[in-house]
Amino acid sequence: MIKFKNVNKTFKSGRSHTVDALKDIDLSIKEGSVVVLKGASGSGKSSILSLISAISKPTSGEVIVDDKQISKLSDKFSSEYRLNNIGIVFQKYNLVEDITVEQNVILPLIPKNLDSHVVEEKVESVLDMFGIKEYKNSPVKNLSGGEQQRVAIARAYINTPKIIIADEPTANLDEKLSLDFIKIIKDLKGENKTIIIATHDPLFFDLDFVDEYIELKDGCVV
Amino acid sequence: MNRYINLYLLEYSINALLRQKYKNIFITTILTFLIFLLSSMFFITSSIKKELQLSVDSLPEITVQKLISGKHYDIEVKRVDKILQITGVNDAVARVWGYYFFANAGVNFTLVGIEQFEGQYKDSFQSLVDGSEGFDDTKAYIGQGVREIMSRNYYKEYFNFILPDGSFKKIDIGGVFKADTNLESNDVIILSKDNMRSIYGMNEDHATDIVVKVSNHDEIETVAAKIKLLYPDARVITKNDLKVSYENIFDYKSGMFLALFIVSLFTFFIIVYDKASGLSSSERKEIGVLKAIGWSLDDVLKEKFYEGALISVFSYLVGIFMALAFVYIFQAPLLRDIFSGYSELKTAFELPFVFDIQMMVLVFFLSVPIYIAAIIIPSWRAATMDADEVMR
Numbered sequence: 001m002i003k004f005k006n007v008n009k010t011f012k013s014g015r016s017h018t019v020d021a022l023k024d025i026d027l028s029i030k031e032g033s034v035v036v037l038k039g040a041s042g043s044g045k046s047s048i049l050s051l052i053s054a055i056s057k058p059t060s061g062e063v064i065v066d067d068k069q070i071s072k073l074s075d076k077f078s079s080e081y082r083l084n085n086i087g088i089v090f091q092k093y094n095l096v097e098d099i100t101v102e103q104n105v106i107l108p109l110i111p112k113n114l115d116s117h118v119v120e121e122k123v124e125s126v127l128d129m130f131g132i133k134e135y136k137n138s139p140v141k142n143l144s145g146g147e148q149q150r151v152a153i154a155r156a157y158i159n160t161p162k163i164i165i166a167d168e169p170t171a172n173l174d175e176k177l178s179l180d181f182i183k184i185i186k187d188l189k190g191e192n193k194t195i196i197i198a199t200h201d202p203l204f205f206d207l208d209f210v211d212e213y214i215e216l217k218d219g220c221v222v
Numbered sequence: 223m224n225r226y227i228n229l230y231l232l233e234y235s236i237n238a239l240l241r242q243k244y245k246n247i248f249i250t251t252i253l254t255f256l257i258f259l260l261s262s263m264f265f266i267t268s269s270i271k272k273e274l275q276l277s278v279d280s281l282p283e284i285t286v287q288k289l290i291s292g293k294h295y296d297i298e299v300k301r302v303d304k305i306l307q308i309t310g311v312n313d314a315v316a317r318v319w320g321y322y323f324f325a326n327a328g329v330n331f332t333l334v335g336i337e338q339f340e341g342q343y344k345d346s347f348q349s350l351v352d353g354s355e356g357f358d359d360t361k362a363y364i365g366q367g368v369r370e371i372m373s374r375n376y377y378k379e380y381f382n383f384i385l386p387d388g389s390f391k392k393i394d395i396g397g398v399f400k401a402d403t404n405l406e407s408n409d410v411i412i413l414s415k416d417n418m419r420s421i422y423g424m425n426e427d428h429a430t431d432i433v434v435k436v437s438n439h440d441e442i443e444t445v446a447a448k449i450k451l452l453y454p455d456a457r458v459i460t461k462n463d464l465k466v467s468y469e470n471i472f473d474y475k476s477g478m479f480l481a482l483f484i485v486s487l488f489t490f491f492i493i494v495y496d497k498a499s500g501l502s503s504s505e506r507k508e509i510g511v512l513k514a515i516g517w518s519l520d521d522v523l524k525e526k527f528y529e530g531a532l533i534s535v536f537s538y539l540v541g542i543f544m545a546l547a548f549v550y551i552f553q554a555p556l557l558r559d560i561f562s563g564y565s566e567l568k569t570a571f572e573l574p575f576v577f578d579i580q581m582m583v584l585v586f587f588l589s590v591p592i593y594i595a596a597i598i599i600p601s602w603r604a605a606t607m608d609a610d611e612v613m614r
Contacts, residue, residue: 075519079516080518082515083518084516086516094514099237099241103234110521111517113230155515159516
């Protein structure tokens with residue numbers, strides 16, 4: 001269960017100017033549900049994802065995940081929390097372009113310092129699952145946008161996180177590839193993952209497997 | 223299972239270096255060259271220091287020269303008897319020696335005259351006299367450097383010395399003379415005192431100078447003062463005076479090396495400053511992504527440590543090995559001339575191998591940790607900020 005209690009997030013813009021990205025947000029997301037955050041650019045979708053993944057901290061209020069107040073975690077524990085609980089699919093994938101698909105996918109495993117045979121098993125299974133096994137040794141820069149996104153999903157999934165968050169995942173994809181992504185999300189829901197997607201892509205707005213739509217406007221839940 | 227070295231992290235670091243391979247090859251080359259230059263300078267310094275120390279150890283305790291109006295003249299041999307009567311003097315020997323310019327090769331040889339049945343003022347001369355083949359006073363015994371130069375000029379069996387009247391004196395070469403240090407023996411030719419006197423046109427009752435042995439080292443200055451009182455026209459030089467003179471020449475050369483050293487350090491710190499002054503936006507973004515996918519600050523710093531260590535330790539090892547080969551196998555061409563080239567006419571000598579662990583540790587601490595710090599500090603700054611930027 002993810003809970004936001006009266007969360008505010010303010011960014012500094014310039015020396016004296018501030019921007020209120022989130023205002024008095026209260027929300028709760030059930031475990032195993034698929035939630036779509038809707039709203040225009042700058043409405044606060046990405047800020048909510050940042051707070052859930054403990055990448056940033058709220059200016060005030062509480063973010064609670066599985067009864068833990070993650071907004072108060074130190075840098076070390078918030079990294080550990082992300083490593084074990086969160087998989088992130090970024091809008092621009094944020095892959096390391098000059099290294100191979102395999103090397104990108106194992107990045108979240110590196111801090112765990114696992115035995116090579118464990119890493120190999122996990123990589124094989126994830127590459128197979130997302131249909132990119134044939135590109136295992138290819139540099140990421142040689143792949144198409146859709147293939148790169150599958151690599152990004154494989155990287156987000158390899159630590160078998162409880163929560164997968166995706167920030168504008170189809171912003172750089174055509175309709176066919178976007179529908180492929182939606183199918184992957186549907187399959188992941190079957191594994192009881194909590195999936196939170198921030199998007200303004202209309203393809204997501206009428207999906208039968210989505211449990212909740214949260215619309216944001218100017219940092220507030222509408 | 224946790225292993226001490228995270229091989230996947232190491233692989234990532236290697237890949238990170240390869241992603242900017244031309245930049246990193248350039249940095250590694252510069253760093254290697256600087257370490258090579260610094261180590262070479264230190265190796266040469268250590269070798270020369272050792273040579274000088276051994277040379278100083280073999281110097282006579284007191285040397286007495288005759289001066290007339292400040293100019294050095296041959297000294298009367300009979301003064302030896304008077305000096306021997308001074309309390310504290312253990313031995314006194316009149317030396318006949320000098321320089322001989324060999325025009326064909328453009329070098330100066332050091333000629334030393336000895337007598338077979340006289341007490342020798344250097345152990346190396348005594349070894350020559352006591353050697354299995356003995357000392358033949360009709361022959362010349364030459365240092366290794368002299369032998370090479372003479373051979374190149376077709377003097378393999380004998381050498382023709384030019385006498386003051388312009389005639390030649392042919393002297394057979396009896397063998398190669400070796401001393402404890404190359405500096406001491408390399409340019410030396412040992413002859414009998416009679417041969418020496420005929421080469422220099424010197425009277426039989428004169429010598430170049432007189433060397434005095436003193437049993438108690440604490441009495442050297444007192445004995446020197448007594449000799450000066452006895453012979454006011456004499457210049458009395460103690461071992462300590464010569465040591466200071468040698469050290470002055472050495473310090474002058476060290477000054478040039480110091481200048482090179484400062485230039486090297488300056489270049490190195492420019493690289494370090496460039497590294498430490500900040501990361502590119504793509505490097506900052508990469509750190510942000512790594513943190514977002516679960517890497518801790520420790521993981522990021524460890525990865526950067528590997529990057530810095532790979533470059534700096536590699537440069538250090540290659541630089542040190544190159545310097546060892548350059549100095550001790552190739553005898554430091556160009557650089558060694560800064561030290562030994564003060565006399566163009568001086569014959570060559572070999573730099574003795576000195577394994578100076580302190581110097582290696584010094585070069586290590588001047589290069590590796592500084593470079594690693596220059597890599598880690600900006601990454602630490604970036605990694606401690608919110609990784610929030612990658613979500614926008």
